[in-house]
Amino acid sequence: MWIVLSMLVPMASSTAQTQAQSTLAQASETSPPLSSAGQVRALASGHKAIGGRVHIVGIVTAVSGYPRSFFIQDSTAGIDVEQSDTEVHVGDRVDLSGFTGPGHFAPIVVATRVKVLGTGPLPPARRVVHADLMGGEQDSQRIEVEGVVRVVSSLTVYGRPELVLILDIGGGTVRVLLLDNGKGLSGNLVDATVRLQGVCISDFNERRQFVGAGLLVPSSNDLKILQPAVADPFSLPLSSIRSVLQFGRTRHRVRISGVVTYQDSGHFLYLQEAGDGIRVQTSSTLKIIPGQRVEAVGFPLMGDYSPVLSDGYIRVIGGQQPVTPAAIDASKVLDRPGEFTHVEFDQQLVQLQGKVIESRMQVGQRIWTMVSNGSVFDVLLPRTPGRADSKEDLRIGSVLLVTGICAVNVGFDRNPTSFSILLRSPRDIVVLKTGSWWTAGHLLVLSAALFSAIVLAAIWVSMLRVRVRQQTRIIVESEQKFRFLATHDGLTQLLNRNTVIAELAAIVEAAKDRSADFGVLIVDLDHFKSINDTYGHPAGDVVLRECAGRLAASIRKSDVIGRYGGEEFLIVLSGLKGTTSSEACERVLRAVSESPILLADREITVTCSIGVAIWSGGPVTPEHLIADADQALYRAKARGRNRVEYGAEDPSHVSLELSA
Incomplete structure (x- = not known):
């Protein structure tokens, strides 16, 4: 997740200003003020970074997306300035006085007076590569990067539309925020090679540790197209x-x-x-x-x-030019001949045979669970509005020959775990054997046969009875296990990604008729990677299982929860409106961090960030709700983590943040 520093620091600026003024009142008035940005950035974290007097002259290098916040740079360094009531512009030469504040990553200046002296040339932008951005050394400095535009999108920051670019600069990507929303740019930027100048901003965790970097670009004039995207x-x-x-x-x-x-x-x-x-x-x-x-x-x-x-x-x-499907054995789809799993037919058209062990409908889509040579897989018939399900009468036990796309499913470690077959139409199903069913004629014939053989059968009944019970129990347990494995995550025992998204789609469809409000929550464990890095992946699995259990216990039985991917969970809460949404979301938020998690001989406290999308009527799709909740999750991460944010900056809801 990418965090714009200027969006985070102001949330603590008023506190920093109060602390600074309180400290200053007790400090000696004879202490000389800090006179350069480099001196402020050299301050240690903690009380030494709070309340020191500052008097700096520098050039405004960017006006951040947050009101009353900007960056300046002098000959020593660049720094973030907060709480300014004076309107400034990029290129202004300013004389400012104020106090030092701790910031969230590096020390900042809390301004009490800003005077514009005129204009001046911008400081030279240092040319950097991806490795130069690591560690935060370039934080708040003007830099220059060059790379290939991968994605162009828009983002609303505090009511202002801004253009977002994902730039591949070699060795990694950075996210670039154009504060003027790309004004004056023409043509397609996707796949273009560009050079940009702007202010480096940092991504960090709650321990003030650097985890990534981005670029704040004041104007589209700071973007130069080195190689235009190919017209065709x-x-x-x-x-x-x-x-x-x-x-x-x-x-x-x-x-x-x-x-x-x-x-x-x-x-x-x-x-x-x-x-x-x-x-x-x-x-x-x-x-x-x-x-x-x-x-x-x-x-x-x-x-x-x-x-x-x-x-x-x-x-x-x-x-x-029709493609001939490859005839495959289900047990060989995930082949493990050696050290690596060999998946030869992923994303290809295949044909295989199996027996139906379950038939169900999910959001208007027919799904059969089948088994062949001990391998369980799902077969999905595409949804077609207005067309009856011509294969709805397939019985359990029917043997089918199916043709479709082989889609491999993976676990959180990206290793193959199962596969599904995507059918193109009902014509891709050939019934080789229909599941048996009893009729009066069948019973009459069977009764006559049993009566004639009753004497001989009596000898075997007692011996076979125990064997039949054992085999029945094995079959039932196997079918239950196959069904559970097809719909649940193996680590957390929650619904897997495909199933929880399907459940969400069903709820969306049902809500159109009932007009029942509900909310979609995406829950992301904060800094989970550092847990894996510090304590190892087995410890990370313990944390995932424990947090999954806590989240499941915090919701009602009528609600839906599943593992969305990695350290993310997707929750659907029904009946959300008004204050009940805030209460329900806060309950989920507190469930994760309310008590430490025991890892071997130590305890750690885990927090989470939550993005919420509320549906209260109108046309919507599951994809839209998930995207809205994901955008809200992005803001929760950007605003300090351990909090709840609502999609589309819904003013009827307030952000929730747990105290440290």
């Missing part, structure tokens, strides 16, 4: 599907070609070429018939197991 991305060199994310990969978009094997219009499609498959995420609603050859352009990213292309563009280049 389909003119890029053609790459093979297998080469995506292999050694020596490009930082730019890639162009691939393949035959369409599956399409979910407006969301994604699957391509296959020369025995390799790939998922292309695209918002295109162009109707494509499976078997048509297309070209796709997008950015390579890691998927659940195999690479995917994000932000894809699609064009049809050929007619029907």
Whole structure:
């Protein structure tokens, strides 16, 4: 999670100012004030960074997204200035007086007087690479970076729209915030190589430790396009599907070609070429018939197991060239011949046989759980509005031959754990054997046969009775285990990601008829990576299990909770409105941190941050609610963690923060 320093520091500025004034009243008036930004930044944390007098002359390098906050830089360093009532602009030469404050990462200046002396040249921007940003040495300084734009999006900060770029600068990415919302920029920035100048801002944890960096860019004039994005991305060199994310990969978009094997219009499609498959995420609603050859352009990213292309563009280049599905054995899909798991058919069109052990509907989608040679997998029939489920009469025990896309599911460590088959239509199902059912004729024939054999059967009844009970118990236990493994997370025993999202979708669908308010919470354990790094992954598993249990205990039985991924959990709370939403969310927030967690011979306190999206009517999708809650979670992280934030800055709710 990326945190803008100027969004965090002001939350504590009024406290810092009160402490500074109280300390100053007791200090000697003869003590000379600090006269440079470098002297302020050299202060130690704690009481020595609070209340010292400051008198600095410097150049304004950025006006942050938070009101009454800006950055200045002199010949020694750059620093954040808070609580200024004087309007300043980038390039102003200012004379300021005030007090030192501790900040959240580095010392700051709490200004009591700011005088604009005129204008002056901006300090030179130091050219840096990703490694130079580590540790926070460049914090509050003007820097220059160069890289490839991966994503362009917008963000509202304190009521102002601002442009956000994700920039690959080699060795990693940084998030760039253009404070003028990209005013004056024209053309497409995605995949362009650019050079930017701005103020470096830091990401940190509650122990004031550096964890990442970003860039605050005052104006679009500080952005220079070194290499424009290709006007026609389909003119890029053609790459093979297998080469995506292999050694020596490009930082730019890639162009691939393949035959369409599956399409979910407006969301994604699957391509296959020369025995390799790939998922292309695209918002295109162009109707494509499976078997048509297309070209796709997008950015390579890691998927659940195999690479995917994000932000894809699609064009049809050929007619029907149907792909022959690969006939596979379910027990060989996740093959482990040696040290590594071998998953040959991920994202490819396959065909396999199995027996139905469960049939269910989830949000209008038919799902069968099947078993073949000891391997359990789900088969999903796509949702088609207005069309009856022609395969609804499939009975438990039916043997099917199914054709669809093999999608591998992974655990939190990204190792393959199971797989599902995505069907394209009911025509992808061939019934080889229908599950048996009893009729009056069957019973009559069976009774006659049993009567004629009753004498011989009596000898075997007593012997077989015990055996039958044992086998029945084994079958029932196996089916229960298979069903549980298909829907639950193995570590926390909560619903897994696919199941909890499906439950959310069902609630959204039902709410349209009942007009019942509900809330979606994304809960993220704060600084979980540091727990793994400090105590080891087994300890991290203990923390995940304990926090999962606490979260589950804090909600009602009618609510829904699942593991969303990594250290994130997704909760759906029904009946939220007014003050009840704040009370319910605060109860969830406190559940995690109310008591320490015992790890071997030590105790640690774990906190969490929560993003909340409230539904109270109107058209909405699960994806929109999750995105809204995720954006609120981002703000909770940005505002200091261990707190609750509501989606879309909903003024009817207040942010909740637990005291340290």
